[in-house]
Amino acid sequence: MTTIALITGANKGIGYETARLLGARGATVLVGSRDEERGHLAERALREGGADARYVPLDVTDEKSVRRAAEWIDTEYGRLDVLVNNAAIARGDGDGRPSGTKLETLRTVYETNVFGVVAVTNAMLPLLRRAPAARIVNVSSEVGSISSMTDPDSPLWPMASIPYPSSKSALNMITAMYAKELRDTPIKVNAANPGYCATDLNHNSGFRTAEQGAEVSVYLATLPADGPTGVLWGDLWTGAGTGTSGVLPW
Numbered sequence: 001m002t003t004i005a006l007i008t009g010a011n012k013g014i015g016y017e018t019a020r021l022l023g024a025r026g027a028t029v030l031v032g033s034r035d036e037e038r039g040h041l042a043e044r045a046l047r048e049g050g051a052d053a054r055y056v057p058l059d060v061t062d063e064k065s066v067r068r069a070a071e072w073i074d075t076e077y078g079r080l081d082v083l084v085n086n087a088a089i090a091r092g093d094g095d096g097r098p099s100g101t102k103l104e105t106l107r108t109v110y111e112t113n114v115f116g117v118v119a120v121t122n123a124m125l126p127l128l129r130r131a132p133a134a135r136i137v138n139v140s141s142e143v144g145s146i147s148s149m150t151d152p153d154s155p156l157w158p159m160a161s162i163p164y165p166s167s168k169s170a171l172n173m174i175t176a177m178y179a180k181e182l183r184d185t186p187i188k189v190n191a192a193n194p195g196y197c198a199t200d201l202n203h204n205s206g207f208r209t210a211e212q213g214a215e216v217s218v219y220l221a222t223l224p225a226d227g228p229t230g231v232l233w234g235d236l237w238t239g240a241g242t243g244t245s246g247v248l249p250w
């Protein structure tokens, strides 16, 4: 049976690479994109690379768009095997310190990174429950880890911004709560840390590639039955460097 995988924000960056890698493994990849032109371009590029890719209009902040995407997947496939909640934005104010945070910025970031994930997950859950063993991957970040962000020996210690890091902390809790609700089902729900990857999100300043980041999502999207659920998993960035993967502290 072909795996049906929906990736939100799949028109570029880590999401696009996730679609490409899952497509190369034989999955039908549903390329979520809020922009029609960018979605079609990504679909075409993925198809030219040999993947069975289909563009799905999906703005995670727009309830109607989310509902329509779920209805379309239901009509076309009747189930969903993999959901990668990848779409996110990063915003900050002033010099990035908590004292300069504008509520408007916080609301904008949470609409996509937090509320968008809950909206998409709840809309897709009936379809995921119909799959034999669905996987939900919430693309988080090590900057959402309170343990890492408060460790003076962590490379993340100098960072003290609220909007993006706290949105990923919320996402971590959301991941843990869905995993708890679904623990008696075959569905696994995990948070992925791609590591610091060069994408538009950080003006291409990351030292890992988008493909390396996507490998983390693919790993969690293809977990075997005895794999973990309810963990933050991915690239470990310590004072000694990066490049090893494992379970990270919340």
Ligand SMILES: NC(=O)c1ccc[n+]([C@@H]2O[C@H](COP(=O)([O-])OP(=O)(O)OC[C@H]3O[C@@H](n4cnc5c(N)ncnc54)[C@H](OP(=O)(O)O)[C@@H]3O)[C@@H](O)[C@H]2O)c1
Pocket (backbone or CB within 6 Å): 008, 009, 010, 011, 012, 013, 014, 015, 032, 033, 034, 035, 038, 058, 059, 060, 061, 085, 086, 087, 088, 089, 112, 116, 139, 140, 141, 142, 193, 194, 195, 196, 197, 198, 199, 200, 201, 202, 206, 210
């Ligand atoms: N890059 C890193 O170092 C890094 C590290 C840790 C975690 N992450 C996480 O990795 C994921 C992918 O990020 P990236 O680095 O690949 O960033 P990116 O290149 O900026 O891609 C973000 C994607 O999300 C989409 N998106 C944004 N808002 C959306 C909305 N409302 N509805 C649907 N799609 C929306 C974007 O679409 P448009 O093209 O239309 O804007 C784009 O496709 C994010 O969850 C990010 O937080 C990244």
